[in-house]
Amino acid sequence: MHMLDRIKSSLGCCDRPSLETMSGLGIERHAAFAIQRCKHCGQHFYYRCDEFDDFNGPTSVTIWYMALSPDEVASITARSRSTEDHTAALPARDVHIFSYREGEAEFVHRVSHKMPPRIW
Ligand SMILES: [Zn+2]
Numbered sequence: 708m709h710m711l712d713r714i715k716s717s718l719g720c721c722d723r724p725s726l727e728t729m730s731g732l733g734i735e736r737h738a739a740f741a742i743q744r745c746k747h748c749g750q751h752f753y754y755r756c757d758e759f760d761d762f763n764g765p766t767s768v769t770i771w772y773m774a775l776s777p778d779e780v781a782s783i784t785a786r787s788r789s790t791e792d793h794t795a796a797l798p799a800r801d802v803h804i805f806s807y808r809e810g811e812a813e814f815v816h817r818v819s820h821k822m823p824p825r826i827w
Pocket of ligand 1: 746
């Protein structure tokens with residue numbers, strides 16, 4: 708199974724997950740944010756991708772997914788016009804974290820209980 712297929716199936720929204728980007732929430736240095744939706748079941752997700760280039764080691768990529776209700780999507784999308792900090796607008800809820808380091812064969816998947824702030 709392809710790594711990205713494994714990520715989609717790990718989200719657990721349905722048995723045939725297929726993600727599409729609904730709206731971009733912006734790109735910052737080393738990060739991108741978006742609202743994604745499963746085309747099959749309609750579940751919305753907050754998506755965040757952090758990329759870190761370490762000159763002394765492998766590049767690492769971390770992808771975050773948090774399931775959102777349509778109301779939450781509307782409030783976060785509205786807030787994104789006035790602030791770049793979407794993290795503060797997110798509910799305290801489980802977030803799927805997929806971490807990858809260049810050279811490894813697979814993402815490491817774990818679940819946290821809220822979205823942490825960005826560290827750079
Ligand atoms: Zn789905």
